[in-house]
Amino acid sequence: MRSLAFGAAAAIVFVMPAFANVHQSWTEILSTYVKTDSTGLNRFDYAKLKASAADSAKLDKYIVDLQKLTPSKMTDKEAFAYWANLYNAATVQVIIQNYPVKSIRDINKNIGNVFGGPWKLNILNVEGNALSLDHIEHGILRGEREAPNKAAFRVKDWKDPRVHYAVNCASIGCPNLPTKAFTAETLDADLDAGARAYVNHPRAVTVRADGRLTVSSIYKWFKVDFGNTDAGVIAHLTKYAKPELAAKLKASKGVAGDAYDWSINSPAVGRS
Incomplete structure (x- = not known):
């Protein structure tokens, strides 16, 4: 499996003032609503976020702003951070829109989708491509399934098993949702930290x-x-x-x- 450790030079090629702090609002949300319990499990307070009109609006704006960016022109690390953050933020948004729920699988459960879950719904649009959570995780980040505009999103660059410690499905069994947004500068260290936190917890x-x-x-x-x-x-x-x-x-x-x-x-x- 290929690692994302491409070196310091790759992390600074794509520099834009508008992009530099784009993930700050997501970090603010995570630092406010993610708390680590006594077992080492990170829990997100969806009820508290839903009750805050200001922070709910901040989340919505963050997701809208991300969809205006062009990840195909980012460096590998910036693009990986972009997709992981977008996936996690969109997942939280879906939970908020349907909260309270006992499981993410309770969302969109019907005769045609007995397993349930929002993963196949096209809830995002990036560079003119309608995208689902599955497109992001399995098509773009894992590169194992079909994804729109594969060439533009350069999915073949990523064959890193640590992707599983980057995306969070709002479930106890999933690796921890981080307490800050992913960024190119700290991506490798954060992915390693996520891997260690999960592997050394009994749910792994x-x-x-x-x-x-x-x-x-x-x-x-x-x-x-x-x-x-x-x-x-x-x-x-x-x-x-x-x-x-x-x-x-x-x-x-x-x-x-x-x-x-x-x-x-x-x-x-x-x-x-």
């Missing part, structure tokens, strides 16, 4: 009494991003695990199963 991996592992369903659904083997998944987990967990992973007897909690990552509804 637990070691059973028999030495086998229960892993997050992320590592099953998207195994191709982790080498497409259980050994590849374990190697990835070991890379970001703390020493005690890393030793257990190296001595493990393989992956026995997977689990995922679709409960909303809200302090009001989520589990404590």
Whole structure:
């Protein structure tokens, strides 16, 4: 898998005054409404944001402003940060529009979409392309599915498994929603921090009494991003695990199963 560590030069090629602080309002929202609980899980206070007309308007404006930009002309790191922030902000917006909900899967659930969720709805438009959350995550950032205007969005540049620690689906089982926006300058460090925070939390991996592992369903659904083997998944987990967990992973007897909690990552509804 290709890493986004392209060097300092790549991070400063695309410089525009209008772009420099474009993610500041998103950082302000995240720093206000994301709180880390005692277990290390980041929870977003959707009810509080929905009750704030000013901050709800700030979120809406941020998403509108992002859609006016041209990510195809950004550097790789700036574009990655752009898409990850847009995905996360749009997901929060969808939750706010439908709140209260117990799970993001309760949104848009119908006969034709029994799994539920807003992921296939074209809720965004960038560079004249109608986009869904799936287009952003799987088509643009992962490059594994069809996405509009692939050439312009340069999806082939990104084959980095850390994408799974960048996008958040508003669920307990998902890697943490960060407390600040992604930016080109700190992207690699932030992705690594997100990976470490998730891998070292029980919702990513637990070691059973028999030495086998229960892993997050992320590592099953998207195994191709982790080498497409259980050994590849374990190697990835070991890379970001703390020493005690890393030793257990190296001595493990393989992956026995997977689990995922679709409960909303809200302090009001989520589990404590």
